[in-house]
Every structure is written in C-alpha cells, then in structure tokens.
Amino acid sequence: MPTITAFESSPDRGRGQARDMRVRWALEEVGQPYDVRLVSFAAMKQPAHLALHPFGQIPTFEDGDLALFESGAIVLHLAERYAGLLPLEVNARGRAIAWMFAALSTLEPPIVELGMALLFERDKSWYEARLPMLQDRVRTRLGELSRHLGDADWLDGAFSAGDLMMVTVLRRLNTSGLLDEYPDIAAYVARGEARPAFRRAFEAQSAVFTAASRS
Numbered sequence: 686m687p688t689i690t691a692f693e694s695s696p697d698r699g700r701g702q703a704r705d706m707r708v709r710w711a712l713e714e715v716g717q718p719y720d721v722r723l724v725s726f727a728a729m730k731q732p733a734h735l736a737l738h739p740f741g742q743i744p745t746f747e748d749g750d751l752a753l754f755e756s757g758a759i760v761l762h763l764a765e766r767y768a769g770l771l772p773l774e775v776n777a778r779g780r781a782i783a784w785m786f787a788a789l790s791t792l793e794p795p796i797v798e799l800g801m802a803l804l805f806e807r808d809k810s811w812y813e814a815r816l817p818m819l820q821d822r823v824r825t826r827l828g829e830l831s832r833h834l835g836d837a838d839w840l841d842g843a844f845s846a847g848d849l850m851m852v853t854v855l856r857r858l859n860t861s862g863l864l865d866e867y868p869d870i871a872a873y874v875a876r877g878e879a880r881p882a883f884r885r886a887f888e889a890q891s892a893v894f895t896a897a898s899r900s
Contacts, residue, residue, distance in 0.1 A: 686720055687712070687748040689759075690737070691893065693723040699894030700859075701887045704756040705744040707853045709890055711760045711846065713882035715767035723893065757789045757850065764846040771846055784840050784847025792830065793854045795822040800857055823863055831867050838876060852877030 689712075691705035705721075712719045728734055729741045737745040738754040746753040746762070753759050761782065764770035772778045799819040806812045830851075834840065839848045855874050858864050864871040877883060 686718055687746060688720040688722055689747075690722050690724050690734070690743045690745045691890065692743060693725045693728075693893075694897050695890070695894055699891040701890055702853075702857055703743070703890070704853075706886060706890055707756045707850060708744050708746060708759050708763075709886035710849055710853070710883050711763045711770060713885045714849065714880075715763060715769045717763070717767060721889075721893075757785060760846055760850060761785060770849065772843065777842060780841045781845035781847040784845070785850045788847065788850035788854045792826050792851065793857075795819070795826060796854060796857050799823055799861070803861070820861075820863065823858070823861075824866070827863065827867050827870055831869055834869055834873060836869070838873075844877075844880070848877060852883075 689705060689708050691709075692703055695703045697703050709719075724734060724743065729738075729743065734745075735741055737747070737752050740754075742754070744754075744756055744759065746759040753762060760770075764781075771781050799822070802812065802816060802819055806815070839845070840851060841847065852874055855864065855870065856878075859874075864874065878887075
C-alpha cells in the first residue's frame with residue numbers, strides 16, 4: 686500500500702491547503718487505499734526524510750521501491766498508473782497534463798506570493814503599497830482563466846488531473862475575497878470541492894489537525 690507523508694501539525698489548521706491534500710485527493714479519485722506517515726517540522730529536516738525529499742518538505746510518496754517528491758509529480762504518476770484522472774485519447778491527455786503544469790507554474794506562484802505577504806508582511810513598511818500589486822497579478826491570471834473556462838464545468842471536457850491541481854491551487858484564495866470577483870471560477874472550485882473523493886480526502890487531512898489540537 687502506498688505511503689504518503691503529511692504535516693504532523695499543519696500550518697493551514699486543517700483547511701486542506703497543504704500539498705498532501707492534492708495527493709490524498711488523487712488517491713481517493715482512483716480508489717487506491719494509502720497510508721499516511723505524519724512528520725514534524727524537525728523530522729522533515731532530518732536525514733531520513735531528506736533522503737525522500739531533498740528540500741525537506743511534504744508530501745512524499747513511497748510505493749514499493751519507488752519514492753517520489755513534489756505533489757505535481759506524484760499526482761501525475763498516479764494519473765498515469767490508474768484510470769480516472771487522465772483521458773485515454775492522446776491529445777486530450779496531453780491537454781490535461783498541460784493544465785496540471787499551468788496550475789503549478791502559472792497560477793500558483795502569484796497566489797502563493799500573495800498569501801505569503803498576507804501572512805508575513807503586514808507589519809512591513811512596504812506592505813500597503815505592495816498588496817494591490819500582488820492582488821492585481823492574481824486578478825490577471827484569474828481573468829485569463831475565467832475567459833478560458835466560460836460556462837464549462839471543467840477545463841477541458843471531463844474532470845481530470847488538470848482540474849484537480851487547479852482547484853487545489855485556487856482554494857488558496859478562499860479567504861482572500863478574490864474568488865468572489867469571478868463567480869464562474871468560484872463555482873468551478875465549488876464543483877471540485879463537492880466531489881466525493883475530495884470530501885473524503887478533506888475529512889482525512891482535517892482529522893489530523895483535529896486530533897493534534899486535542900492532544
């Protein structure tokens with residue numbers, strides 16, 4: 686049975702924004718049972734974990750003699766190994782993979798930069814001047830995504846790993862108010878969150894935070 690790693694005490698407080706959520710969701714979508722090994726921040730910097738993830742982060746994925754790091758690589762591996770996350774037709778499959786990369790390379794960087802500023806820069810002298818610029822960078826990408834999505838349910842035909850990655854990236858904006866400016870994208874995220882596999886993954890990761898907060 687595959688084993689993934691996740692935060693022992695997640696900084697997202699159980700909101701499903703840590704990157705193990707992407708892997709959990711993919712495993713749930715394809716119906717593959719898995720184990721979870723929880724790691725502390727200290728353990729993530731120890732040799733045993735660094736042998737799995739050279740940058741001391743989560744998630745990692747172990748299955749037999751295969752060890753992977755980086756959530757996008759893990760989800761792509763799962764999508765290629767199991768049915769349900771990539772189309773069978775070769776061109777559609779290529780487009781779904783392109784959307785995976787777009788989520789991680791085009792949408793996620795400005796969203797993460799905005800999130801980091803909101804968390805760690807509020808007391809800095811440049812915060813008030815910098816915030817509108819960061820928000821507008823995100824708005825630019827959301828506007829482009831909105832034009833592509835239109836009134837479609839998913840990015841390219843049926844739900845795919847591209848949608849899985851995109852929804853997990855966009856969920857980082859849930860408390861920013863920016864999604865409210867794009868009702869079609871907010872509805873797109875809500876469709877992803879309504880999938881039974883997402884709910885199972887969310888409840889599993891949330892239970893870790895709940896248990897940790899009680900101890």
